[in-house]
Amino acid sequence: MAQSGSADDRLQAVVRLIASNMVAEVCSIYLLQPDNRLELFATEGLRAEAVHNTFLALGEGLVGTVAQTARPLALSHAQQHPAFAHRPETGEDPYLSYLGVPLLRSGRVLGVLAVQNATTRAYKLEEMEALETVAMVLAEMVASGELVNLAALHEAELVDDRAMHHHGVAISEGIALGHAVLHQPRFHVTKIIAEDTGEELGRIEEAIGQLRAQVDAMLSGDNLGRAGEHREILETYRMFANDRGWLARLREAIESGLTAEAAVERVQNETRARLMRQTDPYLRERLHDLDDLANRLLSHLVGVPLTAAGDDLPTDAIIIARNMGPAELLDYDSDKLRALVLEEGSATAHVSIVARALGIPMIGRVEGITDLLEAGDAVIADGDTGEVYALPSSEIVDSYSEKARFRAKRQAQFRELRDKPAVTKDGIAVSLTINAGLMVDLPHLHEAGADGIGLFRTELQFLIASAMPKLSEQQAFYTEVLDEAGDKPVTFRTLDVGGDKVLPYLAHAKEENPALGWRAIRIALDRPGLLRYQLRALLQAAAGRNLRLMFPMVAQVSEFQAARELLDKELARLQRLGHPRPLDIKVGSMLEVPSLAWQLDALLPLVDFISIGSNDLLQFFFASDRGNPRVGDRYDLLSPAVLSFLQHVVAQCGVHDVPVSLCGEMAGRPLEAMTLVALGFRTLSIPPAAVGPVKAMILELDAGKLADFVNERLSLPDSSLRSQLAEFAFDNKIPL
Known part of the structure; x- marks a missing residue:
């Protein structure tokens, strides 16, 4: 293999060597072609003119059977096997026994190596293993691309498996054209034969x-x-x-x-x-x-790392992974990162939140993608539709290049709206704030022209740390957030961990239903020291400024009262020690658990504001696990049931004169945001990238007209009003 000369000549030398050492009259190598046929590339013992002129389909003949099953085949009477296919041009009639092994690389069949004997011979296990070892070496030679067009072969595999075009779930919008980087790289062994x-x-x-x-x-x-x-x-x-x-x-x-x-x-x-x-x-x-x-x-x-984060990435890296955590994504050079494609993943997972914060297109639930792609494969990831193209044709590349140019032009138009207030045609002002959780989010606050941060997820600092952040570290972090926000308000959500967000350094028992288990406010009240520690850091960071904070997953009024008492204790401590305190403190509750909606008369006099978290609300409302692909997308937030529920909450908050906002992923989509404005929401907290599209929609909306349209349909038995609302937007020229 290391000698000079053409690959065909070296292959011919290899079959002669194998035939001699195996004491076989015939040794042949067949390689898989892009048309899924196995072509005879070299032989010792068969007719020379059959080379490059003999072809077998997958599953055809003994060679085709070995390739299709990817398993060795040893026969003493080969011609009696039901799969035997006679090829007269090869002159193989005299040969009775047969041993064939697949050429495998990364589980893929690249060809078949076979030996034949004129006598009825029972091949030993040691002989089969020796031939398999040689096949491994030959597979590396084939993979070098000298013998077959590996890219064309791989593309043909994808087309044959109907796998070139994949559908997943769009998680973070955007379009990326780049090359695959396997998050957990496949190791290709170069030293095969042992010395000792x-x-x-x-x-x-x-x-x-x-x-x-x-x-x-x-x-x-x-x-x-x-x-x-x-x-x-x-x-x-x-x-x-x-x-x-x-x-x-x-x-x-x-x-x-x-x-x-x-x-x-x-x-x-x-x-x-x-x-x-x-x-x-x-x-x-x-x-x-x-x-x-x-x-x-x-x-x-x-002795190499298990992930590709430390590698020399291409400038257009599209990370391909089964799943990953937020810290792993942050290990990559964001300047070279173009997209993230996962076999698992959901819109509300923390790696998704980080991807949106970085402005990286992300697609989840793309089944089998890590098996189908090799490092360096050309990939197109469409974060708007959830589509992934592996080894795309030139026509698809041209089409997506044009789409990317159009999207960039549209983003430029959104940037022109940055300093324009979000006011509907009938004069209703809507405050657009952003969701954040890391320092990488903060530049988007000003770039997007947002009115503030409506949801700062404090748990991300805890999740990406290997140990509990110290009080000084928390305080420094919150101070930096407030400094970066300037005069714009920031609403901090206290620690929301548990469920699918387990802190590695916090003891946590296994739960059958973690989403309904020990999490968020429940952990905070059972471990009050943890919450007080965080509240202390927030109060010290906000000294001399305004502070807004809210408690997550409150299911009953007594939980809010207990959390508020812990805050009051920390305020008393500040006063006792003579430390400065915030100028003003606004304390709110998240409404994610439906039970709280029927306690609003008792809750609203105690809070300064309410924020609805639609991500958890949907799964609790419909008893539908948002991370389960079988049911996660079955229920629609634009169903009459959900819209009636939200309208009830808005009305109750209006009676008590308590501001209400919505901070889930729902608010970041123009169609859903349009409907929320019609229901009476005047503050939405959305991903930074959604500010432009949502503002463009608001500027063309007559909220009163849409409110009448929605109210007429809330009593319908339909599972969703999505199509009717989309039709309303189209008829009224509202951009979505």
């Missing part, structure tokens, strides 16, 4: 020990929130990491002459090839577990 088998066995034993310790630490440390893994999956990892069959196959591969890295890759290639062809979704899901396990093991062996 004993040393390699020692290395694999040491790496397995490190892997087991890592999995045990993740489980015992309850670090599941940041890892993005569920305990059940880690228990599965632990089971695989201790599986005797898997470990025995690794040792056998090393004993056959492979390095520890090559053994891991070979065993994983075999497993991957089998599982990729399974139709059972449970078995296919195990592929992800085994891939992750093998990657972790290779990471220990080669």
Whole structure:
């Protein structure tokens, strides 16, 4: 392989060498072409004129069967096998026995290596393993691109699997054209043949020990929130990491002459090839577990990081991952980041919030994307529609380039509205504030022309930290936020953790229904020291200024009262110590739990404002887990039931003269925002990128006319008013 000369000549030398060492009359190599046919590329023993003139379809003949199943095939009487296909041009009639193995790389079949003998020969297991080892080496030669057009082959694979065009869920808007960067890179082994088998066995034993310790630490440390893994999956990892069959196959591969890295890759290639062809979704899901396990093991062996964040990224990186946490995304160079595509993910996950803060297009729930893409593949990610194109054609690239130019022009038009007040045609002023949680969000406050920060998620500082932030660190952070905001108001939401946002350093028991469990205000009241610590930092940061704060997930008035008492204790402490206090304090409650809506007469006299969190409200209102793809999108926020509920809350707040805002993702979409204004909302807190589109909509809206239109339809039994509202916008030339 390392010699000079053409790839075809080297391949021919390889088949001669294999035939001689295997004592076989025939050795042949077939390579997969973009049209899904296997072409004879080199042979020793068959007719020379058959090279590049003999083709077999996947599943056709013995060679096609090996390629389709991705498994070795050993036969003493090959011509009696039902899959045997006669190819007279090859002159293979005299040869009775057959041994074929697939050329595998990253679980993909690149071709088939086969030997044949004229006698009826029972091939030994050692011979099969030797041929598989040689096939690994040949696969690397093929992957270099000298023999076949690997990009064309990969594109053909995607087209054949109807997988070139993927649909996911649009999470953060924007369009990106770039190249794939695998968040957890696949390790391609370069040193395959071992010099010292004993040393390699020692290395694999040491790496397995490190892997087991890592999995045990993740489980015992309850670090599941940041890892993005569920305990059940880690228990599965632990089971695989201790599986005797898997470990025995690794040792056998090393004993056959492979390095520890090559053994891991070979065993994983075999497993991957089998599982990729399974139709059972449970078995296919195990592929992800085994891939992750093998990657972790290779990471220990080669001593490189498990993610690509520290690599030399391309300038147009589109990160491809199964899932990731917010801290992992922040590890990447944001100047080179163009988009994020996940197999999992949801609009309300914290990595989604960070992606929107960075202005990065993001698409979630793109099934199988990490298996289908290789590092460096051209990708288009459409964060507006949730579409992903892998290895797009020139026509698609041209189309999306034009769409990106149009979007940039539209964004420029939105920027022209930055200093213009958001006032409807019939004179109703609407305050547009932004959602934030990190310092990277703060520049958007002024760039977007927002009126303030309507929701500052304080928990993000806690979630991206490896230990509880100190009082001084919290105070410095909140001070910096207030300094950056200047004279614009900032509403801080106290710590909202628990559920799917588990702090790695806070003991937290496993819960059957974490979204309905020990989280937010419930943790704060059970661990009052945690809340008082944060309130102390907020009060000290806001000394001499105005402070607005609100408590999350309040389900009953007594919870708000208890939290307010803790705030009063911290205020008394400031006075006792003679420390300066804020000039003015406004304290509000979030309304995310429907039960609170029927206690408003008791709650509203106690609060300065109410903020509705539509993200959690929707899942509690419909008993629908927003993270479950089967039901998460089944219920619509524009249903008459939800709109009637929101209208009731607005009316009650009006009676008590208490300001009410809505700070969920709902308010960031022009159609939904239009409807909220018609219901009586005068303050919306939205993602920074949504300020321009929502303001453009408000400027063309007659809120009174739409209010009449909505009120006439609130009693309808329809599951949603979305289509009717969209039609209203179209008829009245309201830009959405």
